[in-house]
Amino acid sequence: MKENGIYGLIAEFEEPDQVLAAARQARAAGYRRVEAYTPYLVEDLAEELGMHNTGVPLICLLCGITGGLGGYGMEYFAAAIHYPINVGGRPLHSWPAFIPITFELTVLFAALGTVIGMLILNGLPRPHHPVFETPFFEQRNQSHFYLCIEAKDPLFDRTITQEFLLKQKPAHVWEVLA
Amino acid sequence: MPTTVQTCETLSERLSAVVLKRPTKLGWFTCLAISFTGVLMLNVAISWLLLRGVGVWGINEPVAWGFAIVNFVWWIGIGHAGTFISAILLLLHQHWRTSINRFTEAMTLFAVACAALFPLLHLGRPWVFYFLLPYPDTMRLWPQWRSPLVWDVFAVSTYFTVSLVYWYIGLVPDLATMRDRATRRWIKVLYGIGALGWRGSAKHWARYEMAYLLLAGLATPLVLSVHSVVSLDFAVAVLPGWHSTIFPPYFVAGAIFSGFAMVLTLLIPFRKIYKLEDVISERHLDLASKVMLATGLMVALGYASEHWMAWYSDEPNEEFLALNRMLGPYWPVWWTTMTCNILVPQLLWWRRIRTSPLPLFIISLLVNVGMWAERYMIVVVSLHRDFLPSSWGKFHGTVWDWATFGGTIGLFFTLMFLFVRLLPMIPIAELRKQTVEEGKEV
Secondary structure (H helix, E strand, O other): OOOOOEEEEEEEEOOHHHHHHHHHHHHHOOOOOEEEEOOOOOOOHHHHOOOOOOOHHHHHHHHHHHHHHHHHHHHHHHHHHHOOOOOOOOOOOOHHHHHHHHHHHHHHHHHHHHHHHHHHHOOOOOOOOHHHHOOOHHHHOOOOEEEEEEOOOOOOOHHHHHHHHHHOOOOEEEEEEO | OOOHHHHHHHHHHHHHHHHHOOOOOHHHHHHHHHHHHHHHHHHHHHHHHHHHOHHHOOOOOOOOOOHHHHHHHHHHHHHHHHHHHHHHHHHOOOHHHHHHHHHHHHHHHHHHHHHHHHHHHHOOOHHHHHHHOOOOOOOOOOOOOOOHHHHHHHHHHHHHHHHHHHHHHHHHHHHHHHHHHOOOHHHHHHHHHHHOOOOOEHHHHHHHHHHHHHHHHHHHHHHHHHHHHHHHHHHOOOOOOOOOOOHHHHHHHHHHHHHHHHHHHHHHHHHHHOOOOOOOOHHHHHHHHHHHHHHHHHHHHHHHHHHHHHHHOOOHHHHHHHHHHHHOOOHHHHHHHHHHHHHHHHHHHOHHHHOOHHHHHHHHHHHHHHHHHHHHHHHHHHHHOOOOHHHOOOOOOOHHHHHHHHHHHHHHHHHHHHHHHHOOOOOHHHHHHHHHHHHHHO
C-alpha cells in the first residue's frame, strides 16, 4: 500500500548486530525495499538486504579488457599500419615493447571504470536524499545504525510497518518525509 | 568497555576536530609560510627556465640528465611507500596501516606531482608536452612505443591518476563525516560537494568496499611497475652504470626504502604536533622501520651486485665505472650513498631505536639524503665518463638547479600542510570499523 508524502519508516539502532538481525527479519517478513545506513561497512548487511552481487568486479574486468585491448590495438595500429617506420630493422609489430603501455592502460581503464561504475551503481553524486531529513541523522549517522523500510514497498503500511520495526527493539523509530 | 555508539562518536569527534575545531595555530602559518616561500622560489626558477631554456640548469653534453632526472626518480620513489602502505598492506590484512594510509597516500600524490614537474620541464619546450601523448595530430605522427621514455609517460600518468582516484575514494565517507560535523554553512557545503552525497547506505558500502579492494589490487602491480619502467629508462641504454638487468627490482626496493624514510620524516613530527601518538603509535614506527630495514638490505644487495658484476664481467668500462664512483671526482656521492643507505639503517636492528622518535627521525632524514645521492650517482656519475675519454665532462648543479629542487620540496610541504589542515589525515570511517570490531574481540 502506498502512502503519500512519506519516504519510509526508519529505525535507529545502537549496535551493528541489531541492524543485521532487523534486516534479516524485515526480509523474512517479506519487505523488499529495505535499506540500512551505517557508520562503516557492516559485513553481510548488504547480503541480508538482498544484494548478492555488487556488480563492480564485472565492470572492473570489462574496463580492464577494454583498456588492454585498446592499448595494444593502438600501438599495433600506429606502429604497423598507420605510421610504419623502420627503426634499426626492428619488426614493425614488436610486441614485447608494446607490453608496458598495454599493462598501464589496462590498469588505468580498470581503475577509472571501477570507480565511475561504483558511483553510477550507487547513484552518486546525489547531494540530497530524503534520509537526511531523519531527525538527528546528521549527528547520529556516524555512530548509529539505521534500517529504513521505504514507502514504495508493496507491503508498506504506516501502522503495521511501525509495529514491525518497534518489535526489533530500536532506540527510536522515525518517519521520513519524502 | 565503551559501547559502539560511544566508540564511534569519540573517534569521529576527535579525528574531525583536528580539522574542524582545532584553532589554526601560529606555528602552522609559519610552517606554511616557509614552505610557500619555496613555491615562490620554484615559480621564479621555472619562469627563468622557460625564459632562457634548460641551459640555466648546469646540463650539457655529456651530462644532459642532471638534477631533473635525479629529482624525478627521487620524488617518484618517495611516492611508492604511500601506495605500498595503502594497497599492498591492505591486501595483506595489515590492520596497523589504517591509521597512516590516508596520510601516506597524500604524500604519494604530492610527491608524484613534484616528480612529474621535472621531466616536463626537462623537455625544454614544456608547452608542447602533448607531443608525448598519442593524439590525432595533423602531421600524422605517433609516439615511439619501443622507447622506455614513452612507457614512462604512460606509467607515471597512470600512477598519478590511480593514486588520486584511490585517495579521493577513500576520502568520500570521511568528507561526509566532515560535512555532518561542520557547523558553518559554507564549510558544510564545501565538504558536502566532496562527499558526493554519501549517506552510509549498506548497499553503497558493499559496492564501495569492493571498488576499494579492486583499486588496491590494481595499485599493487603499479607500485612494482612504475619504478621498474623508470629504471628501464636507464637499463635500456648501453651506458656502464645503467645497462644492468638488476635495475627494475633494485629501483623498486630503493623506492619503497626511500618512501618509508619520507613517511617517518613526516609522521614523527606530525603525530607529535597533533597529539596522535595513540593512533599512530610506537608500533607503527617500529613496523615502518622494519620495512625500511628490509628494503634497505635489498638496496644493499643491489649495490653489492653492481660492484660484483663490474668485477666478474671483466669488462674494462664497467670496472672503471665502479672505481670512478668510489675514487673519481664525485667520490663523496658514492660514500654518502653507502653510509646513509647501508651503514646507518643497520641501527634499525635495535628495537629501542625503532621505537624512539628522535633517532628514527634522524635516520629517516639521512636515508632521504642517501637515496638522493644514489640517484645522483646513477645519473650524473655514470654519464660524466663513458666509453670515450674525449667526451668526458663534469656537471655541477647551478643555483637554478638547487632552486628548482628546493622549490619542489616547498611545494610538497605546502600541499602537506594544507592537507593536514583541511582534510582528515586519519581515515575516520575505517578506524570506526576497526576499533569497534577489535574492541569486541577483547
